[in-house]
Amino acid sequence: MKVKQESILMKGTRSVERAREDFPILSTEMNGRPLVFLDSAASSQKPISVIQAINYYYREQNANVHRGVYALSQKATDLFEMGRRRVRDFINAPSEKEIIFVRGATEAINLVAQSYGGHFFREGQEIILSQLEHHSNIVPWQLIAEKKGMQIRVIPVNKKGELQIEILEEWLSENTAIVAVNHISNALGTINPVREIIAKARNFDVPVLIDGAQAMAHGPVDVQELGADFYVFSGHKMFGPTGVGVLWGREELLEKMPPWQGGGEMIHTVSFEKTTYNELPFKFEAGTPNIAGVIGLSEAIAYLGEFNFEEIAVYEKGLLDYCVKKLTQIPGMQLVGTAKSKASVVSFLVDGLHPYDVGIILDKMGIAVRTGHHCTQPLMEYLGIPGTIRASMAFYNNREDVDRLVEGVAKAQMMLS
Amino acid sequence: MKVKQESILMKGTRSVERAREDFPILSTEMNGRPLVFLDSAASSQKPISVIQAINYYYREQNANVHRGVYALSQKATDLFEMGRRRVRDFINAPSEKEIIFVRGATEAINLVAQSYGGHFFREGQEIILSQLEHHSNIVPWQLIAEKKGMQIRVIPVNKKGELQIEILEEWLSENTAIVAVNHISNALGTINPVREIIAKARNFDVPVLIDGAQAMAHGPVDVQELGADFYVFSGHKMFGPTGVGVLWGREELLEKMPPWQGGGEMIHTVSFEKTTYNELPFKFEAGTPNIAGVIGLSEAIAYLGEFNFEEIAVYEKGLLDYCVKKLTQIPGMQLVGTAKSKASVVSFLVDGLHPYDVGIILDKMGIAVRTGHHCTQPLMEYLGIPGTIRASMAFYNNREDVDRLVEGVAKAQMMLS
Amino acid sequence: MKSINQIQEEIVDDFSLFDDWMQKYEYIIDLGKKLPLIEEDFKTDEYLIKGCQSKVWLKAYPEGDRVYFKADSDAVITKGIIALLISVLSGQKSEDIANADLYFIEKIGLMEHLSPTRSNGLNSMIRQMRYYGVGIQTKEKEV
Amino acid sequence: MKSINQIQEEIVDDFSLFDDWMQKYEYIIDLGKKLPLIEEDFKTDEYLIKGCQSKVWLKAYPEGDRVYFKADSDAVITKGIIALLISVLSGQKSEDIANADLYFIEKIGLMEHLSPTRSNGLNSMIRQMRYYGVGIQTKEKEV
Numbered sequence A, B: 001m002k003v004k005q006e007s008i009l010m011k012g013t014r015s016v017e018r019a020r021e022d023f024p025i026l027s028t029e030m031n032g033r034p035l036v037f038l039d040s041a042a043s044s045q046k047p048i049s050v051i052q053a054i055n056y057y058y059r060e061q062n063a064n065v066h067r068g069v070y071a072l073s074q075k076a077t078d079l080f081e082m083g084r085r086r087v088r089d090f091i092n093a094p095s096e097k098e099i100i101f102v103r104g105a106t107e108a109i110n111l112v113a114q115s116y117g118g119h120f121f122r123e124g125q126e127i128i129l130s131q132l133e134h135h136s137n138i139v140p141w142q143l144i145a146e147k148k149g150m151q152i153r154v155i156p157v158n159k160k161g162e163l164q165i166e167i168l169e170e171w172l173s174e175n176t177a178i179v180a181v182n183h184i185s186n187a188l189g190t191i192n193p194v195r196e197i198i199a200k201a202r203n204f205d206v207p208v209l210i211d212g213a214q215a216m217a218h219g220p221v222d223v224q225e226l227g228a229d230f231y232v233f234s235g236h237k238m239f240g241p242t243g244v245g246v247l248w249g250r251e252e253l254l255e256k257m258p259p260w261q262g263g264g265e266m267i268h269t270v271s272f273e274k275t276t277y278n279e280l281p282f283k284f285e286a287g288t289p290n291i292a293g294v295i296g297l298s299e300a301i302a303y304l305g306e307f308n309f310e311e312i313a314v315y316e317k318g319l320l321d322y323c324v325k326k327l328t329q330i331p332g333m334q335l336v337g338t339a340k341s342k343a344s345v346v347s348f349l350v351d352g353l354h355p356y357d358v359g360i361i362l363d364k365m366g367i368a369v370r371t372g373h374h375c376t377q378p379l380m381e382y383l384g385i386p387g388t389i390r391a392s393m394a395f396y397n398n399r400e401d402v403d404r405l406v407e408g409v410a411k412a413q414m415m416l417s
Numbered sequence C, D: 001m002k003s004i005n006q007i008q009e010e011i012v013d014d015f016s017l018f019d020d021w022m023q024k025y026e027y028i029i030d031l032g033k034k035l036p037l038i039e040e041d042f043k044t045d046e047y048l049i050k051g052c053q054s055k056v057w058l059k060a061y062p063e064g065d066r067v068y069f070k071a072d073s074d075a076v077i078t079k080g081i082i083a084l085l086i087s088v089l090s091g092q093k094s095e096d097i098a099n100a101d102l103y104f105i106e107k108i109g110l111m112e113h114l115s116p117t118r119s120n121g122l123n124s125m126i127r128q129m130r131y132y133g134v135g136i137q138t139k140e141k142e143v
């Protein structure tokens, strides 16, 4: 059953150009210089509306959700469940039952690996990941693979950082337990061909989990159109609060999966003799949830709805191109990850300079970038580098940020060589 | 190695009498009447300092923690790790390594059941719980018991709601896998004899997990003095934010336990061939943590430090006695849970009235209580009642709250009978 | 027999007389207390719609193109609201039941009782009544 | 030979001449670049102290009641700070090394580099140097 996209989201009319003003932190200083924040792939900044929603919640609306008969608790529950509906709309899921609130992408992947994998995986089966994965989409699979006696296969990348998915034709079979790949690479920015991967897997009825941690900040995703079985993401990377994320899964699969964590909320009746479990989504939401977190995420989605998704995409593409053009004017510049299809993430090295040294100098100039392996050690190993300098941009960044970055890198080069 | 209590916490000089003013929500209205909040056992309210710390974090300090070289990320990490130290001080844990941040008490118990239990429990062994447990301290054990083929035994309660722990002499043996009981019962307020339980278990080298979800709001706990092996609690019940809680465990045990969730943060090195895990506490903190949550919890502990623990205890005891005295003047009042040692929680029934009906009328009068089974169905079943009306108080409550409650119950009785 | 909307209008009129929540709730409680809505025999699991806090029993009697309902609850406020719902829907044409817009609940300020949060079973009861309306005779999966 | 605190004072004096962070860092970078601190042979896992972002190698040579250090890093700023640390601690009495209050780091405004967050291994290196000071010759468990 395909449900039509609600189309209220990311169809707003506000101009991206002024979005920056909504983020209080972007007007602060770091080391005495106006902050240039280029680490959104690690965690995005929050608009004032999200910050205020959390503030207001704790000042006027705080109460535990579900089952409270008093008005305050009902209000909190309504806000919480509205968050679930907003997430459903944002990713166009067929049903709210499929929206499970977790701590973040990492917990979501562990939930699937342990509940789905624990139940359905069999000895000798294969899990297919890719060379581009974040540790959070590697280690949970290693843990279950070890427990069950399974193999992990790794879709290779080329030197540009593009997945070589033809190999799937060879690898996919009835013996494949699951394919788990990211939508957008956090280390290189590559936008992966997840539609094609899903289509190929579909031929063998192999379920596919998409790690969308990096995708959500750049626009809504339509899980029905993608055709994935599981899609996971974190609130803190999409302008929402820390400590909240989402597992979306197809109802049919979620229904079949055993509960993972036990406790309050996820039960229907409990006795020492026999416990029955609550229905979806509560079956997978044991214990008091991150109520303020969900309310903040809900507000982040509402905030994104004020803009037009396509305008954001064009704006970010412009920023990316500008950044690449400017950076490559620096002698010795080595871009890492030059895939054709890329999000606004630029990983690079400068000949002869250690990323850490560059990061330190940039910090002193008020520029926040990430240096190191970006939780993708297998990728770095494959590329034969210890890490990169990564500038990751959101729609609140502008050309001035890029200019400051380029100036900073040039100065670092001058000081360090 | 016993480390001396730092004694900076809960030794403050502020008077409890004025604490109420620190909680903005307590000056709001519900259904047009000034709010009387008597549901702190479900989730406590937050002082302004906690709300502001979160607000300030998102406005001026937000960045992902650990490994960022720039000042903003370092600041966030410092705040986050200061939270860990504060928790350590608050519960007098020997080491910060033993403080593991989780979503809440429920997740902490699941972590222990699945990691410790998954690794150490053997078929045929017994898990000892009590009749007073919250579902969150029942279901995780049922899940692992079923997986492993183990028995669950339940420490009985008497009609007053006191645990009959003599039975432990009979039950404890080398075949006991773990004892898991709560420190304070959320349904009845009974303060359980956890010291004695731990001492008995110690004789057989049986580990003990204490569910301290309800204890932390009433003062600090000294885990070394208690001698427990695991102690768990939730931030949202101790004036902190939602979505954050703590598992404390003895380092020696935590070291031996396998990782539970895999992902970023919890690894040392990752390759597809071999992954090595980070040291404690990070081994159990996969993925981006609830940074704002930890910072808020840290502030809640600092806030509690402004008061004197003993004064709080005396104050709450006074409130409890007053509440019991006043309520019992209502004809047909049936107190549920009359243990000698009790926290400021009063569960009751009124002859002939359904708790739900009473809850609805109280709500209309601006009084927030909880009605129902309080996630303790086995206890309610044992007591032969469908649920209770529960008024749970914190040090921000006062006698006026109690007067309003008593007035409300009397009115409900008038309207309903 | 009056139509669903005629009955709803009457209820809305009745409630417009009340000045405050107390009068309104006293009226509902009265309704709840007065009506023996269902025979004790039917208070079995078969007819139970589980809410977390109060229980609701519901029995439907289809007759031709009409459906009659009897229902009960262990909580008297829930029972009073049930009495209102029964007065609106019982004996109506099945099609009308299935499609009814029960706006009176909001108009008389009882919407909050239908919040899934209240766990009083009312919500599930209405859903179940509609199911009977479209001729589905099996009990819905418990929620 | 000068005492630990004498050397620290000299460093503090040197740094007091710098007007801004750039001069300070250029000086540190210079130190880092000039000094071949350790022979390539020692750049092995045996002498490695793993930081997540930059690597540090450390070798200690005890001689009587004194301990001499050689160390290196792949990042030049880390190396520069190492050069300062070596100048303060190498050749000192083991007891003094173990108990040294390395206040100069804070005074010259480099405290942030010792934050465990920086993952540059400096922190672990200092801890390791103190261990050698008290005569513990095994490498600390990696962090």
Ligand SMILES: Cc1ncc(COP(=O)(O)O)c(C=O)c1O
Pocket (backbone or CB within 6 Å): A264, A286, A287, A288, A289, B041, B042, B103, B104, B105, B106, B107, B134, B136, B137, B182, B184, B185, B186, B211, B213, B214, B234, B375
């Ligand atoms: C005694 C007890 N244990 C565990 C829990 C579960 O706590 P949380 O829902 O915060 O995980 C609660 C909360 O109601 C409780 O009262």
Ligand SMILES: Cc1ncc(COP(=O)(O)O)c(C=O)c1O
Pocket (backbone or CB within 6 Å): A041, A042, A103, A104, A105, A106, A107, A134, A136, A137, A182, A184, A185, A186, A211, A213, A214, A234, A375, B264, B286, B287, B288, B289
């Ligand atoms: C691609 C990808 N997957 C998963 C994660 C893990 O997200 P979290 O740490 O919020 O659980 C990240 C975060 O860095 C990521 O970039």
